[in-house]
Amino acid sequence: MNAQSTDIATYNFAYLDEQTKRMIRRAILKGIAIPGYQVPFASREMPMPYGWGTGGVQVTASIIGPDDVLKVIDQGADDTTNAVSIRAFFKKVAKVDVTTETAKATIMQTRHRIPEQPLTAGQVLVFQVPIPEPLRFLEPRETETRKMHALEEYGLMHVKLYEDIAKHGRIATTYAYPVKVEGRYVMDPSPTPKFDNPKMHRSPALQLFGAGREKRIYAVPPFTDVVSLDFEDHPFEVQTFDQPCALCGAENVYLDEVILDDHGGHMFVCSDTDHCEKRRADGHHGHLAPEAHLVPEKTEPAE
Amino acid sequence: MDIATQSIDGGFAEPVFNAQAVFRAIMDAMARPGSMQALPQLTRPPAPLSATAGAVALSLCDNDTPVWLDPPLQAEASVKAWLGFHTGAPLANTPADAHFALIANPKEMAALDGFAQGTQEYPDRSTTLILLVDDLASGPSLLLEGPGIEKTSMIAPPGMPRHFVEQWKQNNQRFPRGVDIILAAPGSLACLPRTTRIKSIEA
Numbered sequence: 320m321n322a323q324s325t326d327i328a329t330y331n332f333a334y335l336d337e338q339t340k341r342m343i344r345r346a347i348l349k350g351i352a353i354p355g356y357q358v359p360f361a362s363r364e365m366p367m368p369y370g371w372g373t374g375g376v377q378v379t380a381s382i383i384g385p386d387d388v389l390k391v392i393d394q395g396a397d398d399t400t401n402a403v404s405i406r407a408f409f410k411k412v413a414k415v416d417v418t419t420e421t422a423k424a425t426i427m428q429t430r431h432r433i434p435e436q437p438l439t440a441g442q443v444l445v446f447q448v449p450i451p452e453p454l455r456f457l458e459p460r461e462t463e464t465r466k467m468h469a470l471e472e473y474g475l476m477h478v479k480l481y482e483d484i485a486k487h488g489r490i491a492t493t494y495a496y497p498v499k500v501e502g503r504y505v506m507d508p509s510p511t512p513k514f515d516n517p518k519m520h521r522s523p524a525l526q527l528f529g530a531g532r533e534k535r536i537y538a539v540p541p542f543t544d545v546v547s548l549d550f551e552d553h554p555f556e557v558q559t560f561d562q563p564c565a566l567c568g569a570e571n572v573y574l575d576e577v578i579l580d581d582h583g584g585h586m587f588v589c590s591d592t593d594h595c596e597k598r599r600a601d602g603h604h605g606h607l608a609p610e611a612h613l614v615p616e617k618t619e620p621a622e
Numbered sequence: 623m624d625i626a627t628q629s630i631d632g633g634f635a636e637p638v639f640n641a642q643a644v645f646r647a648i649m650d651a652m653a654r655p656g657s658m659q660a661l662p663q664l665t666r667p668p669a670p671l672s673a674t675a676g677a678v679a680l681s682l683c684d685n686d687t688p689v690w691l692d693p694p695l696q697a698e699a700s701v702k703a704w705l706g707f708h709t710g711a712p713l714a715n716t717p718a719d720a721h722f723a724l725i726a727n728p729k730e731m732a733a734l735d736g737f738a739q740g741t742q743e744y745p746d747r748s749t750t751l752i753l754l755v756d757d758l759a760s761g762p763s764l765l766l767e768g769p770g771i772e773k774t775s776m777i778a779p780p781g782m783p784r785h786f787v788e789q790w791k792q793n794n795q796r797f798p799r800g801v802d803i804i805l806a807a808p809g810s811l812a813c814l815p816r817t818t819r820i821k822s823i824e825a
Contacts, residue, residue, distance in 0.1 A: 344645045349746040351652045352815035352816055353798050356798060359744075359746075383642075384639065525649075541653055541770055542770060542772045544769075
């Protein structure tokens with residue numbers, strides 16, 4: 320501990336000053352006590368632009384300690400710019416251990432996915448949230464949306480979902496799909512694909528949400544009901560995929576489409592890179608995995 | 623020891639890391655109501671403030687958060703001086719103004735609905751009560767359920783406020799308004815957020 324406090328001379332541990340951390344910590348506790356309610360907080364400027372996870376970073380910085388192991392994902396991937404730079408940020412300012420393995424992490428900061436591997440008690444999932452207010456695109460005035468939450472007046476959201484059905488024949492919302500938390504607050508699960516909504520329901524992990532630009536923190540405690548809004552005759556459904564992951568052969572996971580060439584070649588692979596790597600290490604492989612074919616079928620460049 | 627010395631002594635030895643450790647214990651306790659979180663002795667506040675309650679106050683309170691003290695704490699100038707020196711928190715004149723309330727004698731405390739409940743629009747503007755209890759296991763058993771609890775959980779703090787179960791039911795009914803409770807026992811703490819329902823009291 321002593322070494323830690325002297326080594327970081329230029330910044331306080333985890334970048335934020337102590338008063339800011341206390342303010343954020345108080346907001347987190349209120350968020351946990353009122354599941355799904357958006358607690359206003361005095362969001363700080365962070366050394367990264369809005370939209371890059373300033374809310375999530377502030378939440379992580381306020382809860383992280385020297386013994387934590389941090390994982391950061393961006394659309395499921397551990398190796399994209401946002402994930403790599405946030406991981407490097409905490410390695411530098413908090414000197415914590417980082418990992419890409421879901422099972423080893425105590426804190427996971429995520430941009431728009433929940434890992435495929437089920438989370439366990441004691442883990443904390445921190446979401447980066449761009450627009451925390453699920454009613455914002457239906458009602459732009461904060462005074463009004465606040466009143467709607469106060470009165471539990473969510474008819475407008477059901478009208479929106481109904482209009483989806485009237486226009487498209489089904490609920491066309493595929494991400495940021497609104498949920499009701501513990502039968503009270505309608506909440507934006509952040510722009511995760513609706514595929515991940517069922518994972519939030521009674522998850523053993525604590526889920527914290529930070530919106531830096533919009534200055535809101537909210538939370539879903541473990542074992543809390545998170546129900547996606549739907550209608551009796553149009554029940555909530557998650558996305559399904561026609562084919563398994565091209566690299567690891569996984570089914571019932573969320574897949575990304577990857578373009579392979581400019582002749583229409585493409586493949587579908589796991590969005591959760593850690594899950595995919597682990598499955599391939601365990602000997603699973605899909606039809607485009609290098610170990611399945613020495614020369615992959617569709618990837619040859621035009622010569 | 624005179625008050626000036628007493629008020630300076632006994633804070634966190636490692637302010638940054640101790641505050642983080644205490645906060646994580648509170649966060650885990652709030653997320654899993656009824657679970658007991660162990661906490662080493664990190665502060666030495668003047669009596670009747672306890673080490674656990676002192677640590678909670680130091681990790682959460684500052685000049686933004688008016689603190690209300692119950693009469694036994696109010697009566698001790700050294701407690702006020704210690705909190706003042708280490709947190710900078712102003713003292714709230716009434717329970718309804720308090721962001722945090724430190725209660726050394728929960729048995730005799732004012733009614734829960736006398737504290738800030740928040741508003742329907744801003745239910746977060748409510749008082750968090752920090753109750754000093756002797757332990758978390760020797761009193762009447764409280765069977766808990768609600769968010770954060772897989773099935774049920776059990777806690778048995780002694781010396782709780784009068785008609786606590788009835789008062790807590792009313793606190794539940796005010797949701798989303800209401801108060802949250804941090805139970806500070808020697809060496810451990812537990813939380814009762816406003817969502818937790820007390821199912822029954824077993825003898």
